[in-house]
Amino acid sequence: MTFCFMDKESIEIIVDEISEQEKAVMKTMGLPSHFSSSKKYDKSKKKQQQHGKVKKSLCKYWHQRYRLFSRFDQGIKLDKESWYSVTPEMIALHIASRCVKDDNYRVIMDPFCGVGGNIIQFASFSKNVFIIASDIDPKKVSMAKHNATIYDVSHRIAFMVGDFFNIIKTIKIHVDCIFLSPPWGGPDYLKQDNYSLSSMTPDGFNIYNAAKKYITPNIAFLLPRNIDRDDLNSLLQPGEFIEIEQNLINDKPKTVTAYFGDLAKQDLLQS
Ligand code: MGP
Ligand code: SAH
Numbered sequence: 001m002t003f004c005f006m007d008k009e010s011i012e013i014i015v016d017e018i019s020e021q022e023k024a025v026m027k028t029m030g031l032p033s034h035f036s037s038s039k040k041y042d043k044s045k046k047k048q049q050q051h052g053k054v055k056k057s058l059c060k061y062w063h064q065r066y067r068l069f070s071r072f073d074q075g076i077k078l079d080k081e082s083w084y085s086v087t088p089e090m091i092a093l094h095i096a097s098r099c100v101k102d103d104n105y106r107v108i109m110d111p112f113c114g115v116g117g118n119i120i121q122f123a124s125f126s127k128n129v130f131i132i133a134s135d136i137d138p139k140k141v142s143m144a145k146h147n148a149t150i151y152d153v154s155h156r157i158a159f160m161v162g163d164f165f166n167i168i169k170t171i172k173i174h175v176d177c178i179f180l181s182p183p184w185g186g187p188d189y190l191k192q193d194n195y196s197l198s199s200m201t202p203d204g205f206n207i208y209n210a211a212k213k214y215i216t217p218n219i220a221f222l223l224p225r226n227i228d229r230d231d232l233n234s235l236l237q238p239g240e241f242i243e244i245e246q247n248l249i250n251d252k253p254k255t256v257t258a259y260f261g262d263l264a265k266q267d268l269l270q271s
Pocket of ligand 2: 082085086087111112113114115116117118134135136137140162163164165181182183201202
């Protein structure tokens with residue numbers, strides 16, 4: 001269940017966003033139609049020893065490991081930053097369902113691919129999808145390749161290493177949509193009441209404008225749940241609009257996804 005609303009028009013709608021295709025993919029991956037609540041954090045030393053080298057600050061994320069990757073036990077690799085940055089599988093699957101609209105061949109770019117949480121779901125969602133994945137950190141790209149192999153989808157992904165602002169200028173093929181999930185500055189992003197796009201490094205305004213200029217206006221932007229809605233609205237030119245979606249797991253907001261261009265659902269405005 002995903003809660004959608006359109007800021008500009010102040011329309012609030014609750015929609016069951018899990019489509020039949022989404023459910024079918026979830027079934028083949030062995031996922032339930034929604035995740036059960038995570039087990040309670042066990043502080044006993046014995047339990048922590050079983051977690052091996054996982055640092056205390058990352059324990060929260062370790063407990064959510066199967067939410068991040070249902071195939072975690074098959075050898076998924078993450079580094080410290082990825083533990084708190086990877087998009088939970090269920091949310092990544094949902095975003096994939098929004099970016100892959102039909103069975104037509106579709107090219108999706110993910111220039112902040114990290115260890116692969118989103119690209120795996122884009123590539124799993126349809127055989128007609130091709131992904132251009134890149135990240136500034138070569139170690140993450142290497143882990144993303146490894147993780148995509150565990151999900152048997154690496155053959156549909158082209159991997160590159162490089163800075164977003166350089167990579168986007170090298171892409172010569174048509175890209176149907178671009179997915180943006182840059183760093184938010186770590187878990188401290190929640191200390192702000194209204195998280196500004198300019199708090200990101202690189203700056204979120206610059207990321208959006210460059211993606212729109214060099215790649216496509218069809219943008220899905222993964223954002224903190226406390227994102228400043230005024231910042232998002234300020235990205236719009238006259239005649240453009242945005243769909244802002246809260247992504248919940250077990251009724252708890254985790255992330256926000258803002259859809260632009262042809263990814264935004266115009267029919268919501270007419271209800
Ligand atoms: P969180 O707030 O750190 O975790 O991130 P959670 O489980 O909501 O913590 P709680 O204690 O409030 O319950 C929530 C989700 O946001 C993560 O699972 C990631 O998918 C995403 N996320 C978090 N950070 C810090 C980043 C980031 O820097 N970049 C990106 N792209 N995603 C992030
Ligand atoms: N969506 C990913 C997580 C992305 S985290 C997943 O689900 O796995 C953000 C990523 O942006 C990090 O991997 C970081 O290395 C990368 N990054 C940071 N600055 C960048 C830049 N300037 N260009 C490209 N990638 C960058």
